[in-house]
Amino acid sequence: MSRKFILAIDVGGTNLKAAVLDLRYAIKKKVILKTKQSCSKDGLIAAITACAKAIIDEAGLQKRDLLGLGIGLPGPVDAGKGIVHFLPNIPGWKEVKLAAILKKKLGLPVYLDNDVNLMTIAELTLGAARGFQNSLCLTLGTGVGGGIIIGGKFYRGADNAAGEIGHVPINENGPRCNCGGIACLEAYIGNERILQRARSVFRRRICLEELSLLARRKNLKACRIWLEAAERLGIALTSAVNLLNLDAIIIGGGVANAGSILFNEVKETIRRRAMKVHARHVKVFRAKLGNDAGLIGGAILVREAVAHGG
Amino acid sequence: MSRKFILAIDVGGTNLKAAVLDLRYAIKKKVILKTKQSCSKDGLIAAITACAKAIIDEAGLQKRDLLGLGIGLPGPVDAGKGIVHFLPNIPGWKEVKLAAILKKKLGLPVYLDNDVNLMTIAELTLGAARGFQNSLCLTLGTGVGGGIIIGGKFYRGADNAAGEIGHVPINENGPRCNCGGIACLEAYIGNERILQRARSVFRRRICLEELSLLARRKNLKACRIWLEAAERLGIALTSAVNLLNLDAIIIGGGVANAGSILFNEVKETIRRRAMKVHARHVKVFRAKLGNDAGLIGGAILVREAVAHGG
Numbered sequence: 001m002s003r004k005f006i007l008a009i010d011v012g013g014t015n016l017k018a019a020v021l022d023l024r025y026a027i028k029k030k031v032i033l034k035t036k037q038s039c040s041k042d043g044l045i046a047a048i049t050a051c052a053k054a055i056i057d058e059a060g061l062q063k064r065d066l067l068g069l070g071i072g073l074p075g076p077v078d079a080g081k082g083i084v085h086f087l088p089n090i091p092g093w094k095e096v097k098l099a100a101i102l103k104k105k106l107g108l109p110v111y112l113d114n115d116v117n118l119m120t121i122a123e124l125t126l127g128a129a130r131g132f133q134n135s136l137c138l139t140l141g142t143g144v145g146g147g148i149i150i151g152g153k154f155y156r157g158a159d160n161a162a163g164e165i166g167h168v169p170i171n172e173n174g175p176r177c178n179c180g181g182i183a184c185l186e187a188y189i190g191n192e193r194i195l196q197r198a199r200s201v202f203r204r205r206i207c208l209e210e211l212s213l214l215a216r217r218k219n220l221k222a223c224r225i226w227l228e229a230a231e232r233l234g235i236a237l238t239s240a241v242n243l244l245n246l247d248a249i250i251i252g253g254g255v256a257n258a259g260s261i262l263f264n265e266v267k268e269t270i271r272r273r274a275m276k277v278h279a280r281h282v283k284v285f286r287a288k289l290g291n292d293a294g295l296i297g298g299a300i301l302v303r304e305a306v307a308h309g310g
Numbered sequence: 311m312s313r314k315f316i317l318a319i320d321v322g323g324t325n326l327k328a329a330v331l332d333l334r335y336a337i338k339k340k341v342i343l344k345t346k347q348s349c350s351k352d353g354l355i356a357a358i359t360a361c362a363k364a365i366i367d368e369a370g371l372q373k374r375d376l377l378g379l380g381i382g383l384p385g386p387v388d389a390g391k392g393i394v395h396f397l398p399n400i401p402g403w404k405e406v407k408l409a410a411i412l413k414k415k416l417g418l419p420v421y422l423d424n425d426v427n428l429m430t431i432a433e434l435t436l437g438a439a440r441g442f443q444n445s446l447c448l449t450l451g452t453g454v455g456g457g458i459i460i461g462g463k464f465y466r467g468a469d470n471a472a473g474e475i476g477h478v479p480i481n482e483n484g485p486r487c488n489c490g491g492i493a494c495l496e497a498y499i500g501n502e503r504i505l506q507r508a509r510s511v512f513r514r515r516i517c518l519e520e521l522s523l524l525a526r527r528k529n530l531k532a533c534r535i536w537l538e539a540a541e542r543l544g545i546a547l548t549s550a551v552n553l554l555n556l557d558a559i560i561i562g563g564g565v566a567n568a569g570s571i572l573f574n575e576v577k578e579t580i581r582r583r584a585m586k587v588h589a590r591h592v593k594v595f596r597a598k599l600g601n602d603a604g605l606i607g608g609a610i611l612v613r614e615a616v617a618h619g620g
Contacts (some may be wrong), residue, residue, distance in 0.1 A: 076587065134468055146553075148554075150460050150465065155460065156555075157554055157555025157556070158444055158556065158557050158591050159555055159588070159591055160555075161555045161587050162553065163553065164553060164555075164585060167552040167584075167585055168548075168552060169583060170479070170481075171480075171482055172480055179586075181552075181584065181585065182582075231482075236549075239478040239479060239553070240553060242474040242491075243456075243472065243474060243478060243549070243550060244458075244465075244467055244472050245466070245467025245469055245473075246467070247468050272492075273479060273491045273492055274477075274491065275471070275491065276489075278469070278474070282468075
């Protein structure tokens with residue numbers, strides 16, 4: 001019997017998603033598992049293994065039905081060697097040969113990549129970046145991540161580390177960034193920075209959902225916070241647009257829920273600041289695949305690796 | 311008899327260079343012609359034609375010895391269609407079908423491109439970018455131009471307009487740039503801006519050569535001007551390095567003559583501000599081909615177009 005399904009897992013800072021997808025990347029079954037932030041390395045590997053086995057069982061599948069497992073991780077990896085360099089928000093991970101470990105435990109081919117890379121690959125294949133030759137996908141969350149598509153293919157750069165739009169400096173001087181840099185975009189518009197700003201403006205604790213809701217209801221203070229964040233995002237994107245003469249920019253992640261106020265100001269900033277030819281050409285879209293992008297990207301990774309004999 | 315030579319012309323704001331090169335891109339003969347800045351469109355086309363004919367004669371060649379003419383222009387072009395969109399420093403040029411015009415006048419195949427693109431192609435094929443998969447070549451002059459190499463190939467972007475490192479914003483607010491943008495790198499370190507800065511520091515007129523000489527002699531004021539320019543260049547390059555995870559950066563053009571003070575500070579700024587993996591990987595070199603890069607790039611353009619049946 002031919003292998004007609006793919007297993008995908010998306011490891012986040014607070015939860016673990018697992019899914020079985022068919023060869024057209026439709027999700028047939030999905031489970032979400034809470035993981036403790038402080039989860040140890042071995043604990044997390046055990047959780048991944050258990051989760052994989054459970055969803056195979058639940059879907060009524062056998063190993064022989066599966067092409068393999070694709071797994072996305074929130075940190076820098078060596079996709080070719082299947083090694084996780086480290087996970088910034090999950091302690092105890094350093095140079096973990098995760099693909100080999102899981103292959104042994106599950107008896108399946110295992111491929112891994114960074115979660116933002118998988119989101120980009122998914123949006124390129126099935127989502128908002130489909131059909132564009134040169135584009136940038138970014139996700140706005142705790143961090144600001146990105147992936148680049150050049151000539152219709154995912155572009156990895158020298159160390160599989162390209163696409164770091166969150167670490168484009170937007171000022172000569174400014175706040176210190178977690179990456180060690182200065183005045184990086186992420187140091188202004190990472191979730192925590194936006195919430196800090198909101199707390200100081202509203203003089204109370206406020207969450208992103210409320211801040212987005214207030215903006216949609218035209219609350220002036222909330223609108224101003226989003227406009228400021230969107231303008232800064234637009235400035236970093238101006239760098240990418242002038243450098244790469246992009247066809248499209250795809251924006252996803254929680255902060256993208258702020259909606260039209262964010263998107264309009266990003267577009268307006270690019271129109272105002274990028275070079276005319278570049279600004280006229282580039283289109284800005286919202287990501288299409290939402291929270292499932294990582295799982296879909298994981299499945300694509302497996303299918304393409306198998307197709308290329310990987 | 312087989313066609314063993316290539317004609318190349320490099321059109322600048324103040325002069326016209328023409329050369330005959332062999333198929334290994336060695337320059338066999340070269341002439342430089344002063345052109346008036348205010349040269350009309352027809353006048354410049356006549357000068358290009360005359361210059362081409364003169365150098366063919368001087369080299370003792372016939373048309374049948376030549377593969378074609380490659381020509382570099384200081385402005386945006388459509389390389390595929392052979393059209394010059396406009397030339398910022400030479401008035402009267404707008405959507406000129408230069409390749410077709412010269413082909414008719416000279417009876418040779420004609421290919422054209424932007425001068426910075428040709429410099430990048432030359433450095434990639436024969437110069438400092440040779441052997442690197444992903445790199446950025448930039449030239450520091452009146453403007454700050456750039457070209458990008460991705461996967462060992464020259465990357466054009468959607469409208470043949472990629473590589474504009476001079477128009478990466480380095481501040482949210484700052485000086486208005488000639489491109490219409492705000493706080494672009496070029497608005498800080500274009501030749502004129504550096505000279506303005508030097509005039510205000512030294513309280514007299516001073517040229518770039520003297521400013522470079524003073525810095526090499528450790529004049530503190532001159533050093534400070536170059537360090538400031540180099541740091542700003544390093545900040546814009548940090549954007550490119552974090553986005554593209556580059557193997558190499560190649561710096562050419564007149565300002566690069568400031569030498570080690572400039573290069574050391576650029577490297578130090580990237581080391582200090584770019585992400586660790588990215589900063590560790592990227593190498594910064596001086597361009598190798600100097601003022602002949604445009605001519606060599608023009609010859610490469612012709613040879614590759616002919617090889618691909620173009």
